[in-house]
Amino acid sequence: MSTISILSIGNELLKGNTVNTNLAFIAKEATSRGHKVVLAMEIQDVSGEICKALKYALSEAECVITTGGLGPTFDDMTLESISHCLGLESRVDERALDLVSSRLPHGAEMTEARKKMAYMPEGAEPIPNPAGTAPGMLLKHGTKIIMSFPGVPREMAAMIPGSLENLPKSNLSYYQESVFVLGLYESLFSPVVDRLMKYYSGKIYIKSHPRSSGGKSVLELEVSSYAKSEDEGRRLVADSLRSIREVAEQMGGRILSGQEIPRNWE
């Protein structure tokens, strides 16, 4: 299992113009492969801020994944900031330049702005971008791995699944499943959650989420596990879900079945 910090770079995230769906996408992909995202940050397009955040993120995790700031404009400065922050030379990577060239429209010139997308820290490897022009980047820095991807969701999504293979394969499998209960207060059920988690001594994690939909209040109880195998994870989660269902019904809750579960939470 690798621990991961995710840095999302771009003022638009801090103005509320853009909802950070990239974070949820990467977090889900990494978690489903048995890795653990321990921290995420949204950062301004300011070189000093990117450097401070990078150092914090590196102190928290074995791998740092960044999105945003790889494009041709003045405020795209992720790779330059990483180079500067880690004391590495930033220079045109010929492989990256080929990748940029290969994505240019027929007959288009290699301008300075386009060449900018081929600058990488020394020792880095470009990651091909099948959905856009700016290549991503993979950098091994001591024992740490840093990977950078574009902020455009379509491009990021095309690159993440394959790139996560650069992390050591996790020795753990992640599994989660939820039950949804009607007529049960989170505050009354919370001692049960405590007891169950103690009973399973850290092998499972139970999180309760109060939800509402169409004026109806529903309590989601989500059970998750990082286990040695997918089978063991499924078994642990199924066992504790059975206990949760029993106790919830004893307390007067009604377990919702598949079709009864609302699709749109408020």
Add this chain to the structure above:
Amino acid sequence: MSTISILSIGNELLKGNTVNTNLAFIAKEATSRGHKVVLAMEIQDVSGEICKALKYALSEAECVITTGGLGPTFDDMTLESISHCLGLESRVDERALDLVSSRLPHGAEMTEARKKMAYMPEGAEPIPNPAGTAPGMLLKHGTKIIMSFPGVPREMAAMIPGSLENLPKSNLSYYQESVFVLGLYESLFSPVVDRLMKYYSGKIYIKSHPRSSGGKSVLELEVSSYAKSEDEGRRLVADSLRSIREVAEQMGGRILSGQEIPRNWE
């Protein structure tokens, strides 16, 4: 103008189970009031992590806003972590206890789990929650302001607009507007962005976003300004948008008008 850091607390954000819409909501509300969000973080439900992040966030901004971790379960630990982190006593606040009581269903008991929601750092003020049980919190700490809100979006949204009045009124107005251009490469337009921003010497900010919708590529050029008055902001933005439109058309781009602008970006 106050600078703000936003901390979103909850494992669900780091597993990708939940998209952090709270961040975009708060950022938009704060920016529209002339404040500036300079950093955001998503943090695990772990007391030491909350404390580390809080210290980082306080070093970056005048105000820290947290969401999540105010409920009755074992992993709701935001206020206790803040107390411990700042060396403040955590004790039952009678006003908070009244707020919790007033939201309990008729005849319901004040259990330990429910009482937990009334613990606040010494010197804090509870913020009423009109849409749920757990009160929010306002704490003045030296020259800094810390405010905490529930993670349930409906509850957070009901509390944020009024609570932002606790910040000193901003002396700046924020204004932004975008044009959408068809047939223009971001990499070709980026030198124009540089020139225009220099011409307006820091009074406006231009951000370009390559967008696509239904296979069509559109370049969004967003111009924003923090100005002394809304009128001045509108005028600055309108002026630079006029220049952008002119140059974009000279370069062969076509400016999209209202109805032509796609609603769903990919």
